Amino acid sequence: MSAPLSLGPARPVPLSAVNPVAQLTAIVLVTGVLLISGDLVTPAVLLVVDLALVPAAGLGRPADLFRRTWPLLFSAAGVAWVNVAFGSLEGAAAWQSGATWALRVVALALPGVLLVAATDPVRLADALTVHWRVSTRFAYGSLAALRLVPLLAAEWESIRLARRARGVEAGGNPVASARLLSGTAFALLVGAIRRATRLATAMDARGFDSGVVRTNARGSVLRPLDGWFVAGAAAACAVAVTASVLTGAWSPVFS
Amino acid sequence: MIGPAAIRLAGWGFRHASRRAWAVRDVDLSVAPGERVLLTGTSGAGKSTLLRALGGLLEPESGDTAGELTLDGAPADRRRQQVGMVFQDPDSQLVMTRAGDDVAFGLENTGTPPERIWPAVDAALDAVGFTLGRDRATAALSGGEKQRLVLAGALAPRPGLLLLDEPTAQLDPEGAALVRATVVRAVADRSATLVVVDHDVESWLPLVDRVVELLPGGGTVEHPPGWRPAPLRLPARRPHPPGEQLLAALATGFTHRGSGTPALLPTDAELRAGRTLAVTGPNGTGKSTLALLLAGLRAPTTGTVRPGPALTAGLRRPDRPPHRWPAGELVQRIGTVFQQPEHQFLTGRVRDELSLGALRAGAGNATAARRAEELMERLGLALLAEANPFTLSGGQQRRLSVATALATSPPVLVLDEPTFGQDRETWAELVALLAAQQDGERALCLVTHDAAVVTALADDVLTLGRPVGVP
Numbered sequence: 001m002s003a004p005l006s007l008g009p010a011r012p013v014p015l016s017a018v019n020p021v022a023q024l025t026a027i028v029l030v031t032g033v034l035l036i037s038g039d040l041v042t043p044a045v046l047l048v049v050d051l052a053l054v055p056a057a058g059l060g061r062p063a064d065l066f067r068r069t070w071p072l073l074f075s076a077a078g079v080a081w082v083n084v085a086f087g088s089l090e091g092a093a094a095w096q097s098g099a100t101w102a103l104r105v106v107a108l109a110l111p112g113v114l115l116v117a118a119t120d121p122v123r124l125a126d127a128l129t130v131h132w133r134v135s136t137r138f139a140y141g142s143l144a145a146l147r148l149v150p151l152l153a154a155e156w157e158s159i160r161l162a163r164r165a166r167g168v169e170a171g172g173n174p175v176a177s178a179r180l181l182s183g184t185a186f187a188l189l190v191g192a193i194r195r196a197t198r199l200a201t202a203m204d205a206r207g208f209d210s211g212v213v214r215t216n217a218r219g220s221v222l223r224p225l226d227g228w229f230v231a232g233a234a235a236a237c238a239v240a241v242t243a244s245v246l247t248g249a250w251s252p253v254f255s
Numbered sequence: 256m257i258g259p260a261a262i263r264l265a266g267w268g269f270r271h272a273s274r275r276a277w278a279v280r281d282v283d284l285s286v287a288p289g290e291r292v293l294l295t296g297t298s299g300a301g302k303s304t305l306l307r308a309l310g311g312l313l314e315p316e317s318g319d320t321a322g323e324l325t326l327d328g329a330p331a332d333r334r335r336q337q338v339g340m341v342f343q344d345p346d347s348q349l350v351m352t353r354a355g356d357d358v359a360f361g362l363e364n365t366g367t368p369p370e371r372i373w374p375a376v377d378a379a380l381d382a383v384g385f386t387l388g389r390d391r392a393t394a395a396l397s398g399g400e401k402q403r404l405v406l407a408g409a410l411a412p413r414p415g416l417l418l419l420d421e422p423t424a425q426l427d428p429e430g431a432a433l434v435r436a437t438v439v440r441a442v443a444d445r446s447a448t449l450v451v452v453d454h455d456v457e458s459w460l461p462l463v464d465r466v467v468e469l470l471p472g473g474g475t476v477e478h479p480p481g482w483r484p485a486p487l488r489l490p491a492r493r494p495h496p497p498g499e500q501l502l503a504a505l506a507t508g509f510t511h512r513g514s515g516t517p518a519l520l521p522t523d524a525e526l527r528a529g530r531t532l533a534v535t536g537p538n539g540t541g542k543s544t545l546a547l548l549l550a551g552l553r554a555p556t557t558g559t560v561r562p563g564p565a566l567t568a569g570l571r572r573p574d575r576p577p578h579r580w581p582a583g584e585l586v587q588r589i590g591t592v593f594q595q596p597e598h599q600f601l602t603g604r605v606r607d608e609l610s611l612g613a614l615r616a617g618a619g620n621a622t623a624a625r626r627a628e629e630l631m632e633r634l635g636l637a638l639l640a641e642a643n644p645f646t647l648s649g650g651q652q653r654r655l656s657v658a659t660a661l662a663t664s665p666p667v668l669v670l671d672e673p674t675f676g677q678d679r680e681t682w683a684e685l686v687a688l689l690a691a692q693q694d695g696e697r698a699l700c701l702v703t704h705d706a707a708v709v710t711a712l713a714d715d716v717l718t719l720g721r722p723v724g725v726p
Contacts, residue, residue: 150394199350203344205335
């Protein structure tokens with residue numbers, strides 16, 4: 001559970017050389033095209049491009065890729081299944097619609113997975129505050145909060161065990177499990193709020209958000225590579241749409 | 256850099272909004288620039304409130320202030336940039352993922368130009384003796400190293416006043432000693448005035464110039480040089496002849512799923528009726544893991560935990576190991592007290608908390624209620640019967656969590672760091688409470704760093720060591 005959530009400094013991979021804001025711009029482009037397109041060809045072409053970037057994001061080993069993407073693959077399969085089972089279409093058309101949806105989900109989410117795998121969260125916060133003028137309060141506040149997520153996972157386990165030690169266990173009863181789960185979640189929430197309050201006080205004591213204009217020790221630079229990366233994303237989108245139109249598959253959702 | 260700060264309080268007091276009693280009052284105190292002061296006082300005497308006030312962290316709207324509090328002649332909230340502060344829990348103080356970035360955080364906040372930040376970061380890391388490098392991931396550090404880094408972050412802007420609020424309360428003895436040595440090093444040149452609040456008074460005494468005690472009713476007492484706190488009250492020791500074996504760990508080990516290094520190397524341990532086993536050893540040797548295995552809360556990945564016949568009597572499936580017992584049967588046989596008492600509370604009233612275990616184990620309402628009354632009487636919780644467990648003080652919560660474990664009269668009681676972070680009063684109370692549980696029928700297992708607890712209570716000691724080759 002903690003592996004996809006772990007928030008250490010990411011080890012540098014080739015894709016890390018691209019500034020996070022350039023990666024985000026590329027994601028916005030790809031997302032826009034995917035949201036408009038309603039066919040199978042566009043997400044398929046973009047997915048091929050995404051997959052070509054997978055090794056650059058340090059996910060070249062299938063096990064690493066699966067560890068990062070299993071929830072995504074699972075939900076894509078779910079979306080496809082819902083379409084086939086409950087959609088209004090029958091036979092091959094239903095399967096094609098299911099496959100289109102699954103491909104769209106994967107092609108939409110995979111760039112985000114690559115960004116997370118290749119980007120140190122601190123560098124992301126730096127880039128957002130330096131280039132896009134995102135509020136430092138929001139960026140570094142979120143960063144500090146995100147650091148607490150792995151701690152929450154450990155705390156969840158500890159609360160669960162503590163409850164068993166008190167004689168509280170669901171056994172096989174689904175009603176009891178739901179009640180136990182909500183009780184555990186509540187205890188976790190109480191703990192999380194207390195910890196967050198302490199963190200806020202500590203950040204306050206270190207002069208965070210005290211009205212002084214914050215400087216950035218690491219900085220964040222845009223290089224020609226970043227421009228090329230965004231241009232490449234735009235080109236990939238153009239190729240995908242062209243291929244879709246040429247094969248006659250193009251069917252934008254707003255038509 | 257501005258130089259060490261002078262502190263002056265005259266008739267100072269603070270009352271939190273929505274409270275009727277003053278948290279602190281009538282404090283007159285002057286601290287000269289560069290002086291080192293240890294601030295003591297019982298729980299609830301307002302030590303942390305005073306420290307926050309000195310750090311300029313008490314918002315005017317959060318309560319009423321009386322008297323005067325100044326740093327170098329100005330109100331503390333106007334001198335915030337001059338103050339560095341360190342709190343108890345290192346995990347809720349680190350912001351960044353890398354050591355160097357975290358130390359830089361405070362400097363960035365004060366608008367220091369980037370080219371001046373990194374030399375200051377290196378100087379601060381050097382001042383605290385942090386040698387693991389700027390790029391070290393903060394998440395992978397031990398508690399003591401994390402706290403050392405927090406201290407570097409507080410020192411990097413060269414504060415004139417360093418405030419430490421129980422900086423070692425959550426650390427093992429090794430980590431605590433590391434942090435104290437770091438503080439000594441950092442303030443050796445008297446470039447900052449130091450005010451420390453810590454429950455471990457004795458360890459700080461050689462490092463400070465003055466000891467000031469906050470009195471619970473208001474006012475302060477200055478202790479003369481050479482003052483020492485009253486010795487710990489230890490309960491009388493009685494001989495405990497070993498009885499029947501209740502629980503045994505046979506080459507029991509544990510490795511987390513997906514982890515290459517074992518959390519606990521194969522270990523033998525036995526719990527006998529009437530005896531108290533203390534499990535000690537440095538951090539990271541698997542003490543708490545062993546406690547969870549003995550308590551039937553986790554399944555060992557190697558070896559077995561074998562219950563004796565006295566413990567399995569009455570079980571529906573006596574052939575099963577403790578971690579497979581249904582929770583209702585487990586609570587009647589093995590009670591566990593966790594390090595964080597709050598994790599174990601399930602109800603909104605102390606009274607309900609104490610009858611819950613008996614109800615779960617199948618006792619009737621009347622029996623459960625009677626048992627709860629008796630426990631509250633015996634453990635001094637009677638006055639708190641209607642209180643919400645989450646609102647109790649740390650010491651009261653600790654007592655309640657021991658009481659909840661005792662409510663089902665389990666023959667085995669496993670406690671993880673029962674005295675961790677407690678002040679002297681609470682410590683003595685808890686040790687007396689545990690000593691009272693040592694009778695011929697019951698086996699106690701104490702996981703602890705606290706040498707005084709071992710001296711006071713243990714009949715047998717199991718010291719876990721680090722495996723060779725693992726840092």
